[in-house]
Amino acid sequence: MMKKLCNRPEPLCRCIDWKDEDFDVEIDHLIHNFDFLRFTLEYEALGPGEEVQLCELGQCRICGGRICYGTSLTATDSTQELIAGLYRRTLQRWNLKEQPFPAGVSSFEELFVSMFHEEDRETARSWLTQAQTEGRLKDCTGNGNEV
Numbered sequence: 001m002m003k004k005l006c007n008r009p010e011p012l013c014r015c016i017d018w019k020d021e022d023f024d025v026e027i028d029h030l031i032h033n034f035d036f037l038r039f040t041l042e043y044e045a046l047g048p049g050e051e052v053q054l055c056e057l058g059q060c061r062i063c064g065g066r067i068c069y070g071t072s073l074t075a076t077d078s079t080q081e082l083i084a085g086l087y088r089r090t091l092q093r094w095n096l097k098e099q100p101f102p103a104g105v106s107s108f109e110e111l112f113v114s115m116f117h118e119e120d121r122e123t124a125r126s127w128l129t130q131a132q133t134e135g136r137l138k139d140c141t142g143n144g145n146e147v
Helices: 023-033 079-097 108-114 118-135
Strands: 034-043 051-060 066-074
Touching: 023 034, 023 066, 023 118, 051 079, 066 079, 066 108, 079 108, 079 118, 108 118
Parallel strands: none
Antiparallel strands: 034 051, 051 066
16 A cells, blocks of 8 residues: 555545554455556656656545555665566556456456556567567456566
8 A cells, every 4th residue: 555645636535544544444445445547657767776656546436535545665776676566567467457458448458558658668669679579568357477
């Protein structure tokens, strides 16, 4: 669970105090009131030592406010390592959602690349191409443990 509040423009769910609430209360609220909307990445730059937050954005069924469930990743060796970790975690979470692709997106790979800043999408596409060529990717219906 991400305790750091996201920099999203949508108003935050106000049913509980996300900054100071007990973890158990937060999890219970997520389980019972979370409607998944999309994945996003929040970051300044890609590269070793840079932190990237993978967020599942959703909407609260009670108040209609934004709920963000996220994980922070930091690359220790390379941008490629960071992208591989993001791919693996996003794929695992996507497979749990069983949601249709958003309009205009026909594959998990397209969805994944669209999460990056415009200037980083070519880097993500290149990583995907190389990983596919080397046979390191599972189909989006797989368990996501490859890469």
